[in-house]
Each structure stands twice: as C-alpha cells, then as structure tokens.
Amino acid sequence: MTKDLQAVPAIELRGIGKRFPGVIANHDIDITITSGTIHALVGENGAGKSTLMKILYGVQKPDSGTIAVNGHQVSLSSPSDAIAIGVGMVFQHFMLADNFTVLENVVLGAEKIAGIGDDARNRIRQISDDYGFDLDPDDLVEDLGVGERQRVEILKVLYRGAKIIILDEPTAVLVPQEVDALFDNLRELKDQGHTLIFISHKLDEVLSVADDITVIRKGTTVASVKPAEVNARQLAELMVGSVLPSPSTEGSTVTDKVLLEVIDLELDDATGRPELVDIDFAIHAGEILGIAGVEGNGQTELVETIIGMRRQARGTIMLAGEEISEWSTRRRRETGVGYIPEDRHRHGLLLDAPLWENRILGHQTRPPSVKGPFLNPPGAKADTGRIVSAYDVRTPGITTTARALSGGNQQKFIVGREMSSDPILLIASHPTRGVDVGAQAAIWGHIKRARKAGLAVLLISADLDELIGLSDTIKVILRGKLVATFDPQSVTPQQLGSAMTGADAISEERS
Amino acid sequence: MSRWMRLGLPVAAVVLALVFSGVVATLVLLFTGDDVVGFWRVLFTWPSERDLVDIINMTAILYLSGAAAAIGFRMNLFNIGVEGQYRLAGLFAGAFAAQGLLPGKLNVAAAILVAMAVGALWAGIAGVLRVWRGVSEVISTIMLNAIAGSLIGFLLVKWGESTGNARNTKMMPEDSWTGFFRLFPDVSDGAYHLSLLAPLVGIAFFILVYYTRFGFDLRAAGASESAAVSSGVSVKKMIVVSMLLSGAVAGLIGVPMMFSEAHQYGSAFQTGLGFTGIAVALLGRNHPMGIAFGALIFAFLGQQANLLNILAGVSPDIVNMTQGIIVLSVVIAFEVIRRLATRIEQRQVATQLDAERQGDTALKGASA
Amino acid sequence: GKTSSEKDNNASGSSSVDVCKGSKGEPKVGVAYDVGGRGDQSFNDSAYRGLEKAVKDLGASCIEAKATTSDNDSIREQRLQTLADQGFNPVIAVGFLYSPAAAKVAKANPNTNFAVIDGYSTTIATDAKNLSDLVFAENEGSYLVGVAAALTSKSKHVGFIGGTHGDLIKKFEAGYVAGVKSIDPKIKIDIQYLTEDPSDAATGFENPAGGKQAATAMYQGGADVVYHAAGKSGLGLFEAAVAAGEGKWAIGVDSDQYLTAAKDQQPHILTSMLKRIDTAVFEFVTAFKEGKVQSGFVNYDLKVDGVGYSTSGGFVDPIKAQIDAAADKIKSGEVKVPEKP
Amino acid sequence: MSAPVASTAPVTTPSSQWQRRLRVRNLTLIAIVGFALLSLVRVITGAQELTSAGTIQAALTSSIPIAMAGLGGLWSERAGIVNIGLEGMMILGTFGAGYFGYHYGSIAGILGAIVLGMIGGLLHGIATVYFGVDHIVSGVAINIIALGAAGFLAETYFTGLEGGGPTQSPPLPAPMTINVDFLDNPLASIEAKQWFFVSDFAGLLRVFVNDLPVLTILCLALFVLTFWVLWRTKFGLRLRSCGEEPAAAESLGVNVYNYKMIAVVISGGLSGLGGAFLAMVASSGFQVGQTGGRGYIGLAAMIFGNWRPGGLLLGSGLFGYTQALPLRREATVSIHALLLLVAILLLLVAAYQLWRKNTLQAVSGAVFGAAFLVWYLSTDVVPSDFTKMAPYVTTLLVLALASQRLRMPKADGLVYRRGSAG
C-alpha cells in the first residue's frame, strides 16, 4: 500500500440525500473510504444502507450531495457509469439468471472486455483459478449452490476489473465455514489493492474483517469507528440507540404429549430424485424444535411437506395422534397448524389486499373470518384490529394494503395472524429474517409465550443465535437428511456450522 | 387513502381515457378526411326508444359475456374460449328446447341448465388440460373455438332443418318462447325476459367473489398463486372450477336473445360476442359493477356505430378501433392511478411511522 | 370517406364507382349489404349494379349500409329501420340473414316496401303486403356452367369450391354436379368447402388464400375446370388458375367475373354463373316506381333469365349451342335440377 | 391480473437437460424421423397426397405466416413481453402490404407491412414496458384496435380503386419467385415412383425448385438470423437477459426498457412481414379478416417450439401442414391416414414412457394410441365435416403431450419497473 493511494480516498460521499415517496432513505451522508481497505457499513433494517450503495452504483440517483471516486467528482446515472470507473456491486439478493450459464451471467453487460465466446471463457477460468472459486463457465446457474452463486456474483465484479467492490449482506445466506472462505477471498482482494465496502447485520463478522466501520441510523451517518475501538454491543447500541436484546432460553416447558410426529418421511422431486431422506422426529407440546442447515438442504421441502403443499413419497406424518399424511393443506391448517413462511411476500401475504383480508388468508374456513360458506368481514376486521394492537403492527389502519407496510411490520402481522387461532403446531421459517432488533425481540417473546401455553414449534432459521436461544432441541439437516441432534444449552455456532456442512474434518483442517 | 379518492380516481381515469380515445378517433377522421362533425353528431344523438331497447338488451348480453371472461380473469385464467362455449351451448339449448320434453317455462329452465352445462363442459376441457397436462388455456381455448365452429356446422347439417337458405335447429314449441318487458308503449319489443339473467349473474358473481369463502380463495389464487397455495387453496381445483363457472356463464350469453327472438339456433344466432366480452371485462376491471359499465359503453357504441355509415357516411370500423383504444387507455389510466394510489398510501404509512418515531425519540431524549 | 369519392373519376370498374354519392331523385332506394359488402366482385356487387342501373335509368337516388360479421337480428333490424326512418323506400336487404329482421321491420313500417335477396322473410311475416323475397334458382344456373365445365374438360376431371358448408351453397353444388353428370357421368368431381362452420364467413367467403390453396390442389390433382361459389375466396381460384397455366379454367359466380378480373386472369375465366341480383334489384325498383310491387316470393329462375351464364371472353362460344339446349330442357321442365347434393 | 405468467405457460419447471437436448441436431433428427414416418404412413395407406409436392408447397405457404408470427412472439417473449397482439400486428401488416404494395410496388409493400407491424409493436411496448400494463390485456386491446383500424383504413383508401373495395385492396403485384427448371423434371419423375422416403423427399425438394417465392427464402433466412443474433451475439445475450432476469441485467448496465422495446418492435415487424406474406404470396391482395387467427396459432407454435427458433420452425411446419392438408384433394383419406400416424406416435411415446418407468403416462399413451388405431382400422375416411378440425385437434394433442417439457423465459409476462435492481 503506497502513501499516495492512501492520500486519495477511494470514495468520498458528501451530503448525500435521497427521498422516496414519504420516506427519507438517506440524508446528510458523509463517508470517506480509504483505498485498499475493507470498509463496513452497519445499521438497522431500513436504515438506508442498500439505498446508499445503490446510489454509489448508479442504480438510483441521489437528490443531493456529491460523490468522488479516487479524487474525481463523478455523476452516476446508470450502473454502466459506475462499472466504467471501476465500481462493482454484489447485491443483497442474487442477481443471476438461473437459465443462463455462469459464462453468460458473467459476460452480460461486459461483452466488450472479451466478447462472449472462448476468450471470455478463458478469462473466467483464469479468475476462478486465481481466487480458488472453482467455477465452470458452462454450468447452468440453476444447478449451483448458494455459495457457488455468491462466488459467481463476485466473479462478475472481478471480471469487470472493478477496483472498488460493494458487497451488500454477502454473508446472510452462508454458513460459518463459507463465511470464512469468503473472508479469505476478501482479504486477498484487499491485498491486491481492491477497496471493499461490506454490509452486514452480523456484528462479529464486521469486527473481524473490517478496517473501518461506518454506522448509519435513520438514513444518516452517525458514527465512524475502528473495529479495535468498539465491541459488538457498543456497535449495536450505536446502530439502534438502545440495548441489544438476545433470545435467552428460559426454563423448559417441554411436556410428554407428542403433537407432531414425522416417521420415515421421504420426498422425491419430479424426476424421482430424493429430496428428503428418512426424516424422523417428534415435537412435544411446549417444545421448540430448531432445524439448522445451509439453505437449500431440504428445509423448504420439509416445511412444505408437513404443511401439505407437497406430497411425500413415503412415510407418515402424525398430528396430535392422528395421521395427516394424505390430508390437504387446508385440512391440516384447520386442525391447528400455524405457518410463518420463509418468503412472506410470496407465501404469506396478498400484497395488494387490505390487511383485514390478509387476516383471512390461511384461515378462510375458520371463525372469526367466516360464517358458514360466507365471509365475515366485520369479524375479520375486528380481529385484525386486535392483532395490530397486540403485535404492535405500525399501520394507519386495517384497510391499508399489505404492500404499504415495511417488511418488519408485515412480519409482525403474519406472526400475529398465525398465533391468533390457537394453533397447536407452529411452523416458523425464519420468523425474524430481515426484521430489525425491536421487532425481533417482540416476535421471540410471542413465540416463547405460546410455547409456555403448550404450543409445539418447528423453527427453521439461518440465524444460529436465534436457533440456540429459542430451541429446546436442534437438529441439523444436510442434503435432505437429519444428520445430527444438539442440545442448545451446550452447542456452539461453530459446532453447528460444521455439522451443517457435513465437514467436521474439513473445518478442523482449516483451523 | 380517503374514500373520495378511492372512488374518484378510477372514475376520473375512465373519463380521461374516454376523452383521449375520442381525440384519437377525431384525429384519425381528420387525417382521412372523413366527416368528423357527422361522426360526433351520430355518436351523441340520444338513441330512439327502439334503439334504447336494443342497447339495454345488448348490455345484458355483453354483461353475461363480460362476466364469463371476468371469472376466468379473476383466477388469472385467460378464457378466450367464451366464443366457442356460448355458441355450442346455444346450439344444444336450442336443440333441447325444440324437443319440448317439458311443458312451458319448465322447458326454458331446463334448456338454460343445458346451456350452462354445455358451456361449462367445453370450458372444462381447457381447465383439465391445463391442470393435467400443463397446456396453456390461452392456446387450448383458441383451438376449442375453432373445433366448436366445425362441430356446430356438422351437427346442424346432420340434425338441423332448413328454413329458406338458412339452417337451424327445429323451432321450439311456442309455450317455451319467452317474451319482452315492454319498456316503451310505442315500441313493440322490449327487454328480453331472460335478460334478467344478467343482473342475476351479476349479483351471484358479486356475492360469490366478495362474500364467500370460495370467492376469497378465487381472489387469493388470482392475486398470488403461491400465497393461496400456502393458505390451503388447491390451485388445480380452483382452475378447473373457475373454468367450469366461466363456461357455465358463457353458456347463458346466447340464451336471452334466442328464446325471445329466433326461438331456434341457427343463422340468426349472433357470433363474436365472446371476444367483445373479453374487452368488456377488461374495461370493467373484472368487477361486477365495472363490467356493467363496460357492457353499457360497448352496447351504446355498437348501436350508434351501426348508424354511422347511413347517417354520416363514416365506416363503423372507426368505432371498433375506438373501442380498442378505450380498452388500452383505460388500463393504462388504471395502472397510472394504481401507482399513484400506492405512492400516496406509502407516504401516509411513512408519515405516521415518522410521527411515532419522533414521539419515541422525543421520549427517549427526555429520559436520557 | 372523402378519398373514395375523389378517386371516383379515374376508377373504371363499374362496381367501384360510388353511384349513391350525390344522387338525388325518386325513388330513394336504401340498400343493406351482406357481410363482405360492396367490392366482393360477386354477390354484393351484383346488387350494386342493379342499384346503379336504377339510378341511371330511373333517376333514383340511393344509400348503402354495410354489415359486419357480428351482427344480430336487432342490429339488422335497426339498420333497415333507420333506412326507412330516413325516408328511403324501397329498402333492399342483400342476403338471407336479413329475413327475420325484414319481416319485423316490414310489419312496423307498412308504408315502406322491403325486399330480401335470397330471403325467406315472407315465410315469417306471411301476410305482409310490403315484403318480397327475391330468390334465385342457383341450381339451374350452376347446372349450365356444369355443362360448360364438362364439355370443356379435357381431363374429365372438374372441381367445385364452396364457401361455408350451408344449404345455400349446397344448392350451387347440386346444380353443378347434375350439369356435369348430364354430359358424362364418369367425370370426376372434386368438392371442397373452405369451412364447416356456418357462421365463419371470414374463412368461407373472405379467404382468397384458402380458395387458392384448394384450387391449386384440384388443378394439381388433374382437374382442369373449377367452379366456385365462395364470394371473395373465389379470387384465389382465379389466381390459382393463372398459376396452373394454360388449359386450366375457372368459372365465376354471381356476376360476370370476367369483367372484373385482372388481365392475366381473364384468359382463364371460362364463364360465370350469373345470378341476376342486378336484374332483380332493378326490376324491383322499377316495379316500385310503377306501383306494381309483387309481394311474397319472386322467383328468378332460368325461365325469367334470373340465372344464366356469361359469354364474355368468348371461350364458351363453341359449346354455346349445347349449353343453351340444356337451358331449354330446364325451361321446358324436361330436366328437373336438384336443389340438394 | 397481476401475474399472467401462470396463465400463458405451463407451471412445471423441467430440468435444464431437456433444454440442451432440444438443440438443432436433435430437431433435425426429429424432423427427419417425422418425415420418414409420414412417408411410411403414405406407403401403408396409399394416401399419396400426404407428401406430394403440392401438399408440401401448400404446407409451406400456410406455415410461413404462422412462423413469422411465431418468430415475432419469440423475439418479444425472449425479452420478457408476452405478445398476444401478434394477430393485430399481422393485420396491420396485411393492410400495409395492401396499401404500399398497390401504390409503390412489392418491395414497398413488404416494407410497409413491416413498418405498420412495428407500429403495433411500439404501442404494445409503450403500454407494457413504460406503463406496466398487463401484457395480455394490452395485446387484446391491440388486436381490437388493429382489426378496427385495418377495416376503417381499407374502406377509406381502397373503395373506388379498380379491383379494390371497402374490404379489400386491388390485386397486388406478385413478388419474385425462383425456378430451377432443369431439376424439376427429374425430381418429379422420382416423386412419381412412390418409393418410400426417396419419392417423398424428391417431392419436398421440388417445392424449392418450383416457383419458390423469394419472400419465403427471406422468411426462412430470418430464422437463421434470429438464432444467430439471439444466441450468438452480445445484443442477443442482453435481450434474452431481459426476459430471464431483468433486474440482474439492469444491475450490469443493460438498459432493460430499451431492449424490451427493441424486441417488441422487431416482434411487430416480423408479424407484419407475416401479414405481407399472406397478402402478397398466399393470396394477391389485402382482405379484411385475412389473418384468420394465424397470429394466435403462431403463438401456439412458439410455445410448442419451446421458445426456440428450431422448435418454432417445427411447430409452424406442423400447423401449416395440418391446415393445408384438409384443403387438398381426397382430404378425407389423407386425414384418415393421419390417424394411423397419430396412433404410431402415441404408441412410440407410450413405449418411451414405459422405458422411463412412467407407468401412468405409458398406459394413457397406449390407451389413446390403441384408440386411434382402432379408429383408423374401423373406418375408411374421416368425414369431411371433421377434416377442418385437424389442425386444432393436432395442436391440442401435441401440446397435451409436450407442454410439460416446456420452459419459458423466467420473467416472461412479468412487468418490470426500472430501478428494481438490487
């Protein structure tokens, strides 16, 4: 690292402001990012981090303020402008066309560099080898796992010769081992002179990898710190201005009464390939069973089979002593299965319908939503009002459409709805994903209270702290099989992570 | 969003779209050197009593057609096959009624059921192909329309009878004829008795969609298939059922006119209503009330268009074109106001949240 | 539109001059066309020619209204009623589809005279004094061109192309087949209808591409004379005949299609079955002017020259005698031409 | 009507392997095997018209407008815009060919048709891309507008012209054709021998040496061009990315709106060209109602062809063939012979499914196959009342067999809004 480079900051953002209809996403943002460093941005959900990065990448235009890259003031009106001056971005959500090959995904928009043929293919192989990405340019992206896709995203950026790389929550879907591998990559990139901007909600990660940290709260920069100067708790307090809650297990409420029993469950995909193998477990009244696993190892399939959206190839599902294996989703839900889906927009809400109609969704055969074959709007409305106040859903009213609510409030509403008809079993997939700390604590509280009242919970989460903090038992799913069982009292995230990748040996090698 | 805006914006949108379409039509007429004044005069002349009766009848018929299409749309199903369904249904209903198996109006009621059953069955083929073999209903219903046409020809040739150069089903017994509600003393005909089917279907459609569990499932599945599935809706069942319902309503389209006017199925049976119904449904946003409005506009324009080349020397096709422009500009206008409304609503949510947050901060600030 | 009247002057085909524009005088004739409308070079145009003659010879004035494929009885009624309301009398409806509508409107307007070409309206309004159905013996005319076809065919193989597979067109087929067989029962006859859907006028009568394909198939299969009763789809037949080359003949229908055909097509148009709608229209207007309208069915058969065949181009001159002999037999009742195939 | 995808395409997502399997070589193989089967059926049944040069020529003429509409659909759907307005754009094309062809000659007619079709595409693009209107709604509206506009303009501009009228243009100049006379006779004599496959193939070749319209060559060349542009160039990669994952495309600097607009305008131009073919080659003038639903069938052919040019060509050929056959001589016999073909195909499918151990599919295939076989054996002809149904019944059958293997572009039919990247 030369002195010159350090003298000219890679990026200077001055007075950046951006408003959306009714929302001030960014205002008076001031950040200086030193060349050749890893710079972390932290902040609550909705604090404006992604918006700021999109501005820096030219996806959105700022309303005010200036951007200087390597000392030159720039005006970015599209991603091409940003790419042209060496800025690349890996988005919060994958930006990959499943039906395209790695090659096509990478060269898209950067065809000038090496065409779209063999030159490009060689170049991709080269980069892949240089960084140990292990990617074949001719693989279809839909055949790749999450970690590989993440690497394709980074490869896309490197291919364009970006010197400044933005990574928006790149670790959200990775297991600890993958995170470690990613961080190795990042450090290597830094050593080669790249500047990295890194966003994460996982503060320990931030502290371990970043050179500088900027904290954003309510759209503006509130602090700039060095990792050595703060600990995670202090950082969190800077972010939210309050104390960080964490799930803490209270006394066990597990009873003898088995509510959900899954016996030798197997599921095949359309081509007959097994997706779930030999799944066996039981959940008792008052018990929370946590399922840990790398995304895409069968969690979704397991949930969908239990809820009845997919039909098992073999095996039995028993609910409160009755066999429900052949029941329709509707019948299962009527019997008292609550469901917090992992993707609330796709599976949990009718975005353009008012809240009170969303109250009916999934409960359209039960009071208070219906009377006989007819809907009961007054009943549904009244109960929606109750949920809104009991679960602190921030909304102007119950006729507001679901789309207008922020993600966290949508999630609180869903939790309230699923708790409302006294379920005996709750299937909760990532119940606090993308929800900010305040709402997170509230949701944990609700789940715990219901457990105390005898609810059985199947909890799927990528947040290992959440799993450890809430569960009575944790099982690990890997390639459609339950491969290990842990006691949350004694397990560490590292142990879980090893089991999740099925590579205790590998992790030992690495460490 | 205030109630006023909720109702006012769509109305404003429709008015704007109508005006826009009128402007386009005027420009086209100016370009081709046609009689613009005559065009507008004919279009805006208050219809004669006889024409009013026709407009009312046509509104009822187009309402049925629009409702049939809308039921499919509600479920994101594009039933282009209304055309074939109602023609085939008309043939069978006419043939059935002609048998006179039942006395008087009972025969009519049974024939109506036959029409609904045949329409439902023909539409059901597309529904079943969709859920069973994944065949897009857009394609299958287009094919089924063509097949229905050939089938009708075959059946008429085989079992129909000739009147002059026309080929029809047998005339139905006179006690199965339905009459007219006389609306004006000077006009011998009135509204078809069976045009009452339109409001009946409308009310049933309204209640079904907005006040029943089934309707909720239908709307949910239409709005978000994935969310509906998680909520316990069987999408396959909904596809088949809504196709059947759509077809059953389609079956009714030809019935009012046939029982009051021709009393047989044949050359007088009007074709093309199924396609118009699609436009009517789109104009009415698939809403039971909106469809009524769309049907009225189309019936009115159709009736006035017929006079254009007699009274103004303008080709009535200009009206067909304008109808298309109306549909397109209305949906564009709706899309624009939908975005506007979402924005307004989000702003409201945000303002309120800000206010609350400010309250929080103020409290915290005070306590700190 | 305006453009059409501007171009009137340089248009030469008789069917295209807009005779109603600017015509003044009595009687005021209202004409409602069938689907396809004026310009079809056969059915509707034939009616138009009668109208034209009425304007020129009788000093009548006129107005025209066109139909669409999605008309219903009420719309047709409104069309006829509007013509009557506008003071047009007589009102002539072209095409049997108008029959129910005309029956109704005639009752409501006893002082206006109505005629339906090909109609059966008087079977509905049996006692209406102001209603006429002008009907034709298409089978007899078709018989004559069948004779011509049989006498012309070298390959002993002829063809027939119909529009929609309905009763009216089957009448053409029946007469044609009988005519051919009367010369030589062994002659092969290809029969093809463009659609089975009785309501699908677009495929049946407005589909030259389909007509061309069907005709091409027949010529390729060895037929050398093909007759059509398919409205505008018949234009495809003429194109096919040209493409098929020397020695391949087409027979037109309704009007003398030799006169409206393109130059390169004319050498292939053997003759046309004439359905004298023009005569019927003209005579009807004349009778109206003279106050001698005949209500009920008015038959235009061979006897009254209501149907016939054309001789333009002179291709049938060598066999004219035989055709006329056949005509005489029909007129005398010696030969009874079937109406159904 | 927020998610039209569900309504326009099969719900299943098959494995990517099928995609790769359906490549050019295999399509060629399918075409050859299909043709051989047809030849076999001809030999067995003696229905010579099945593969006569005339039939194939008629099939080609019927196929091209369908293929052009389908190609238009392919362009627009590859960029993510469902285009049910193809029919309307084709109608505009027929009018353009009529108007410009009459006044300025056949080249101008073709260009005019393309330009008018493009205007239809532009309208569809503005509505769907910029205003986010549901694609199917916009397409339906465009069909209504185009039908009305063509009717109105025809009445305005063709009335009073010699040979023209309110619903038709005057005869149009015939575009050029190509003849290779010295090859025709030898081929004809081979065809006349009625040998298995060889004669049929000679018949096929005759179509290309005998009055082959230059426009046909142009249209076929456009298929090659489309394949090359969409799958081998940077432009094509970008365009397809807009149909698969527009947000990703935008995040990489692709101007998604522009590519979608370009695609849908080209789509309109291709449909317009199909219209020109109809008006100038398949017949010799514009007619109101001339398209007769070919735009929709083109869409079906495109879906059948799995959104790929080769498959589309195969699909158009199939539809063109089944449209042409009923208008041939002895159609009742030929269509009857097709029953045997269908029976053989179904039984083959059943055998394949049995091999794949899909018992249910195998059984249903076998049952239907046997039913067709019985139908074939127990009758001599298909009544002429039913021959005209052949194209539509075939379409349904084929789609019922093949639909589940299809894969449409992932973002097809979805409304994309600028700034949704990230």
Ligand SMILES: Nc1ncnc2c1ncn2[C@@H]1O[C@H](COP(=O)(O)OP(=O)(O)OP(=O)(O)O)[C@@H](O)[C@H]1O
């Ligand atoms: N396109 C948009 N239109 C309207 N409002 C938006 C848009 N994008 C973001 N916002 C608003 O801007 C605020 C900041 O959003 P942003 O995505 O930048 O948050 P973030 O800090 O990245 O949060 P997270 O941690 O959840 O990713 C959000 O609360 C949202 O209200």
Ligand SMILES: Nc1ncnc2c1ncn2[C@@H]1O[C@H](COP(=O)(O)OP(=O)(O)OP(=O)(O)O)[C@@H](O)[C@H]1O
């Ligand atoms: N692309 C967008 N277009 C329009 N509005 C948007 C967009 N993205 C977000 N919004 C709006 O911004 C507001 C908050 O969005 P967002 O979901 O990012 O909030 P959040 O508090 O960050 O939630 P989450 O915790 O899920 O990230 C909502 O009103 C949402 O509708």
Ligand SMILES: [Mg+2]
């Ligand atoms: Mg957010």
Ligand SMILES: [Mg+2]
């Ligand atoms: Mg973010």
